[in-house]
Amino acid sequence: MATPLNIGMIGYGFMGRAHSNAYRKVNNFFELKHRPVLKAACARDKDKIQAFADKWGYESVETDWRKLIERKDIDAVDICVPNNLHCEMALAAAAAGKMILCEKPLAMNSAEGAKMVEAVEKAKVANTVWYNYRRVPAVTLTKKLIDEGKLGKIFHYRANFLQDWTISADLPQGGTGLWRLDVAAAGSGVSGDLLAHCIDTAIWLNGSIANLSAMTETFIKERKHTLTGKVEKVGIDDACQFMCRFGNGALGLFESTRYARGHKALYTFEINGEKASIKWDLHDLHRLQYFDHKDEGRLRGWRSIHVTDGDHPYMGNWWVPGLQIGYEHSFVHHVADFLECLAKGEPCQPDFRNALGTQQVLDAILDSAKKGTWVDVNKG
Numbered sequence: 146m147a148t149p150l151n152i153g154m155i156g157y158g159f160m161g162r163a164h165s166n167a168y169r170k171v172n173n174f175f176e177l178k179h180r181p182v183l184k185a186a187c188a189r190d191k192d193k194i195q196a197f198a199d200k201w202g203y204e205s206v207e208t209d210w211r212k213l214i215e216r217k218d219i220d221a222v223d224i225c226v227p228n229n230l231h232c233e234m235a236l237a238a239a240a241a242g243k244m245i246l247c248e249k250p251l252a253m254n255s256a257e258g259a260k261m262v263e264a265v266e267k268a269k270v271a272n273t274v275w276y277n278y279r280r281v282p283a284v285t286l287t288k289k290l291i292d293e294g295k296l297g298k299i300f301h302y303r304a305n306f307l308q309d310w311t312i313s314a315d316l317p318q319g320g321t322g323l324w325r326l327d328v329a330a331a332g333s334g335v336s337g338d339l340l341a342h343c344i345d346t347a348i349w350l351n352g353s354i355a356n357l358s359a360m361t362e363t364f365i366k367e368r369k370h371t372l373t374g375k376v377e378k379v380g381i382d383d384a385c386q387f388m389c390r391f392g393n394g395a396l397g398l399f400e401s402t403r404y405a406r407g408h409k410a411l412y413t414f415e416i417n418g419e420k421a422s423i424k425w426d427l428h429d430l431h432r433l434q435y436f437d438h439k440d441e442g443r444l445r446g447w448r449s450i451h452v453t454d455g456d457h458p459y460m461g462n463w464w465v466p467g468l469q470i471g472y473e474h475s476f477v478h479h480v481a482d483f484l485e486c487l488a489k490g491e492p493c494q495p496d497f498r499n500a501l502g503t504q505q506v507l508d509a510i511l512d513s514a515k516k517g518t519w520v521d522v523n524k525g
């Protein structure tokens with residue numbers, strides 16, 4: 146019988162739902178020593194959090210996150226709230242000796258992130274950050290292929306994350322979902338929200354980023370604020386592009402925007418090595434495009450690998466070969482890995498320290514865009 150792990154969930158929005166779904170499913174598909182128990186859900190509005198708890202099967206609710214963290218019957222705190230609350234909640238959870246699963250980006254900036262790393266390391270509590278795209282089987286397979294040397298020396302890393310939902314000037318800033326447009330709640334715009342994913346994957350696959358040159362743009366300068374009702378300055382980056390040099394000498398090119406009409410969540414990457422290249426696209430997330438220069442010349446070309454076979458990462462736990470899984474499963478895999486690491490007493494990557502690396506790149510992006518110059522990524 147698996148040991149119960151009591152979860153205290155803070156937030157019931159997009160990620161609150163994605164994580165709750167993962168906790169509910171994980172033990173049906175993975176053999177694990179622990180079993181998440183949906184002990185308590187927390188948000189400020191009592192009726193709304195009670196409705197969420199009833200729907201997803203949480204045993205109880207709290208309206209004050211500090212009370213949730215103090216509860217003796219909570220083992221792990223899951224932080225699914227806007228970015229400006231991550232640090233304060235994580236520091237309190239670490240001080241209370243709770244394990245922490247924190248949404249990305251780790252923090253508003255790396256100064257906050259460093260405090261969070263110090264707190265979890267001092268408290269010796271298990272911790273992880275939900276950069277879930279690492280656990281899409283095709284992305285995990287990419288990591289394995291690179292580590293096995295199939296690509297050889299890597300020359301180029303290219304990634305995009307494109308959306309189109311903020312083009313209307315009538316869209317307000319602030320409040321559920323729209324806190325992303327409010328710099329006080331988000332810390333940054335598409336860089337912290339979208340590029341953070343691309344950077345985490347890139348660092349994981351290709352190592353650290355040494356220096357970079359970025360530009361950002363805020364296309365709509367003022368928007369009504371949902372909370373104040375007033376038209377206020379927009380402080381986030383609506384679009385961000387940067388080029389960089391990786392520690393291994395590879396060149397990187399990254400772009401994200403919420404103004405690419407026609408694109409909803411087009412996260413793509415392409416990696417070119419001396420022996421082979423790889424491409425991946427979130428809209429077709431179960432496929433990996435692979436070009437191997439070793440192939441016989443007459444037959445050489447891009448292969449489309451359907452990453453659904455039993456020997457593909459995570460896939461042996463799901464259906465039968467050929468049947469694909471989707472977005473939600475990356476969160477199930479993250480929970481499965483967290484629980485497996487817990488049983489082994491190992492850190493679940495990305496842990497806070499690892500996610501601080503992405504935060505340092507995010508800081509460098511905003512710094513470079515402001516100064517209009519190349520900057521080194523501060524690994525301090």
Ligand SMILES: NC(=O)c1ccc[n+]([C@@H]2O[C@H](COP(=O)([O-])OP(=O)(O)OC[C@H]3O[C@@H](n4cnc5c(N)ncnc54)[C@H](O)[C@@H]3O)[C@@H](O)[C@H]2O)c1
Nearest residue numbers: 156157158159160188189225226227228248249250321322
């Ligand atoms: N891993 C991913 O792919 C991914 C995707 C989306 C969002 N995120 C991250 O998840 C976090 C939440 O984003 P979301 O899309 O779920 O946002 P959301 O707006 O859908 O939900 C935010 C939730 O936070 C709650 N909340 C706000 N202030 C609170 C407080 N003081 N006390 C308790 N609850 C409070 C709100 O009630 C709401 O339920 C952000 O950090 C975001 O960057 C990650």
